[in-house]
Amino acid sequence: MGAQVTEVSDVDTIETAAVETDTVRMNMIQAINSALDVMMARDATVTVMGEDVGYFGGVFRATAGLQGKYGKTRVFDTPITEIGIIGVAIGMGAYGLRPVPEIQFADYIYPALDQLVSEAARLRYRSAGEFTAPITVRSPYGGGIFGGQTHSQSPEGIFTHVSGIKTVIPSTPYDAKGLLIAAIEDNDPVLFLEPKRIYNGPFNGYWDRPAENWSKHPGGAVPSGYYRVELGKAQVVRPGEALTILAYGTMVHVCRAVVEEAGVDAEIVDLRTLVPLDIETIEASVKKTGRCMIVHEATRTGGFGAELSALVQERCFYHLEAPIERVTGFDTPYPHSLEWAYFPGPVRIGQALEKIMKDV
Amino acid sequence: MASEHPRANLPPLSLHVPEPRFRPGDPVDFAAVDVPAAGSARRPDTATPAGEFHELAYTLVRVLDDDGQAVGPWDPKLSPDMLRRMLRSMVQLRAFDERMFRAQRQGKTSFYMKALGEEAVAIAAAYALDRDDMCFPSYRQQGLLIARGYPLVEMMNQIYSNSGDKLGGKQLPIMYSAKDFGFFSISGNLTTQYPQAVGWAMASAAQGDTRIAATWCGEGSTAEGDFHSACTFAAVYRAPVVLNVVNNQWAISSFSGFAGAEATTFAARAVGYGIAGLRVDGNDALAVYAATQWAAERARTNQGPTLIEHFTYRAEGHSTSDDPTQYRSAGEPNAWPLGDPVRRLKDHLIAVGEWDEERHAAQDKEVAEEVKAAQKEAEKNGILGHGLHQPLDSLFDGVFEEMPWHLKEQRQQMLDEETASGRPWARK
Ligand SMILES: Cc1ncc(C[n+]2csc(CCOP(=O)(O)OP(=O)(O)O)c2C)c(N)n1
Numbered sequence A: 001m002g003a004q005v006t007e008v009s010d011v012d013t014i015e016t017a018a019v020e021t022d023t024v025r026m027n028m029i030q031a032i033n034s035a036l037d038v039m040m041a042r043d044a045t046v047t048v049m050g051e052d053v054g055y056f057g058g059v060f061r062a063t064a065g066l067q068g069k070y071g072k073t074r075v076f077d078t079p080i081t082e083i084g085i086i087g088v089a090i091g092m093g094a095y096g097l098r099p100v101p102e103i104q105f106a107d108y109i110y111p112a113l114d115q116l117v118s119e120a121a122r123l124r125y126r127s128a129g130e131f132t133a134p135i136t137v138r139s140p141y142g143g144g145i146f147g148g149q150t151h152s153q154s155p156e157g158i159f160t161h162v163s164g165i166k167t168v169i170p171s172t173p174y175d176a177k178g179l180l181i182a183a184i185e186d187n188d189p190v191l192f193l194e195p196k197r198i199y200n201g202p203f204n205g206y207w208d209r210p211a212e213n214w215s216k217h218p219g220g221a222v223p224s225g226y227y228r229v230e231l232g233k234a235q236v237v238r239p240g241e242a243l244t245i246l247a248y249g250t251m252v253h254v255c256r257a258v259v260e261e262a263g264v265d266a267e268i269v270d271l272r273t274l275v276p277l278d279i280e281t282i283e284a285s286v287k288k289t290g291r292c293m294i295v296h297e298a299t300r301t302g303g304f305g306a307e308l309s310a311l312v313q314e315r316c317f318y319h320l321e322a323p324i325e326r327v328t329g330f331d332t333p334y335p336h337s338l339e340w341a342y343f344p345g346p347v348r349i350g351q352a353l354e355k356i357m358k359d360v
Numbered sequence B: 001m002a003s004e005h006p007r008a009n010l011p012p013l014s015l016h017v018p019e020p021r022f023r024p025g026d027p028v029d030f031a032a033v034d035v036p037a038a039g040s041a042r043r044p045d046t047a048t049p050a051g052e053f054h055e056l057a058y059t060l061v062r063v064l065d066d067d068g069q070a071v072g073p074w075d076p077k078l079s080p081d082m083l084r085r086m087l088r089s090m091v092q093l094r095a096f097d098e099r100m101f102r103a104q105r106q107g108k109t110s111f112y113m114k115a116l117g118e119e120a121v122a123i124a125a126a127y128a129l130d131r132d133d134m135c136f137p138s139y140r141q142q143g144l145l146i147a148r149g150y151p152l153v154e155m156m157n158q159i160y161s162n163s164g165d166k167l168g169g170k171q172l173p174i175m176y177s178a179k180d181f182g183f184f185s186i187s188g189n190l191t192t193q194y195p196q197a198v199g200w201a202m203a204s205a206a207q208g209d210t211r212i213a214a215t216w217c218g219e220g221s222t223a224e225g226d227f228h229s230a231c232t233f234a235a236v237y238r239a240p241v242v243l244n245v246v247n248n249q250w251a252i253s254s255f256s257g258f259a260g261a262e263a264t265t266f267a268a269r270a271v272g273y274g275i276a277g278l279r280v281d282g283n284d285a286l287a288v289y290a291a292t293q294w295a296a297e298r299a300r301t302n303q304g305p306t307l308i309e310h311f312t313y314r315a316e317g318h319s320t321s322d323d324p325t326q327y328r329s330a331g332e333p334n335a336w337p338l339g340d341p342v343r344r345l346k347d348h349l350i351a352v353g354e355w356d357e358e359r360h361a362a363q364d365k366e367v368a369e370e371v372k373a374a375q376k377e378a379e380k381n382g383i384l385g386h387g388l389h390q391p392l393d394s395l396f397d398g399v400f401e402e403m404p405w406h407l408k409e410q411r412q413q414m415l416d417e418e419t420a421s422g423r424p425w426a427r428k
């Protein structure tokens, strides 16, 4: 990381492949914007498309300024049809471009399911590699913004279940940029889910405490140029001995706040990429701590936590000193007014923490 | 790969990306918008096969002329009483929108969407349909509820997600559901209601009923696959349904060109599907009424579906979440050539001697008071307060008819969490 950043805390161990010296403060939106900018400048085939992404720069401003810089044939608004957006992106990919379509909210990805599941995910396999889908589908996901049922969902588990799609979820501006660059350079389809609750700052899970921004967080220090955070590599964001917490996106920050407050020496593993999963980091951590807690905001049944739990059980069973704990959103649609009763916040995580640590 | 067809002299291909006529700062001149004279469109008999009036998909059915007179074959010849009722509903809708928009700005709720400038579309249709016809609206047809007499307080309760909210705070503000008022539950996902309306209409036909369905979506939403599936089903089964496209020119920041408006009209979609298509001045309440009545009659007499494009203008931002001056010229709303729907109906009533400025001003005041009183009443049930008005244990209601074991367990977990948090919430 750049030399001028001095407030890197001891609990953060960002490994970096940066080749640039210049590091600046960014929030997650700016980091995503910067990744797109860097990649569009480096590679003339990178093409950004989606509802309202052009002149307006996206409803969350993630593509602001790009159309003015790279022109309308490389950054363009699309008709409102998610299946069309993904299908067209696949076709552009077949031509040789590297499209980065945006789905305005992850809740609106369902109309695109057939093109993602039957097409993007299967193209390499069914054509013996003649055709591939080197697309990166960006989409804001997750709740905590009073968005109601259709601006809050976490659908990652639907896609991790589909063979042939990579699923990436950053938890800091630094990771968001590096992972997005790696995703764009990847020759397989990548679903890049952006935790919109932490676009502007990390979130400790307390909705009634003042919002934080990224200016003091080490992950808000972002090289202005090109760098990659490799896909498939988790990061231990808080080393510890007492238990392992597997989390991603917003929940990484909530978990960290909870364990700090509880004074529990947890090791928090930020998965960053769900598929392909960094199983080595997970295994090493659980074998070291002997306890594993899995935290995600998505609904519980059939969620990605179930897969993680099965993997840990299969690979670390003889090291486990307590049953694996899963902390998740409830199996209901995302409510509007009761959003904070739904959200797996500090109390839910704290209770699971107590349970998993009770025999210590 | 060499081509067998030499094209050395052809210029290279270029990609067309639509661009609206005006961006922020541009002076606005809508001279290029073709506005045919009121009364100029013919009105075929409702039994005419859809293939015999294709031109109606490319013109504008207009009734109110520049002098406020109702002219031509589409004049629905409504009684002064009916005209006044429509006017009042439109004024109510506008006042309601204004007040709820402000409530959101005051932090009383999370979200709001106005229908400013397009009030005639929902209101006139509501009056032209029968009270028991089923409506499948988008989020911008709150006018249907207002015209059908749904209590304003109930709407506000929903907007506030308060203890009076019949939807239990589960839905985003304005995503109403009112079965008793023939108003289907609004989805946040665009155009899903379109095939659903067709299905309802098919069921009504299959059951030998006399009720029809009507649905609405924005012009931007016509790009969704659901729109096209709905048109195909409606055509194939001659479903008794009125398919409305509200072309208010904008879809958040994207102008109608991104839904295909540079090439043709939205009503013209009907031509390809072989269904009846009408293009209507959406700011002319009488034209909207007449077109809806005509389409309803076709539907009710087994002539099948009609697609109506309502040509109008979204005079405000998309919702409380955007600032329209970031992507379009601030001069557009005032320059819109089809005027203000409230004003046009009012002028008509005055022109025919059935209304005057004093009565209108008095009505404005009365309606403002009515809306204000409703707001006061609704706020007694609370404003959006981080769920504190909803019984905590209602979170799990309505996932299924019967609650399975895993939801019961999770509900208990949630109640335990509440106890542990030391911050009690309301209970059922
Ligand atoms: C499936 C889906 N995709 C995207 C969105 C986000 N979105 C909400 S409203 C809107 C614009 C719709 O414009 P239009 O259909 O013209 O209706 P209007 O808002 O003008 O009434 C978009 C893109 C959504 N709600 N659902």
Ligand SMILES: [Mg+2]
Pocket (backbone or CB within 6 Å): B218, B219, B220, B246, B247, B248, B249, B250, B251, B252, B314
């Ligand atoms: Mg529109």
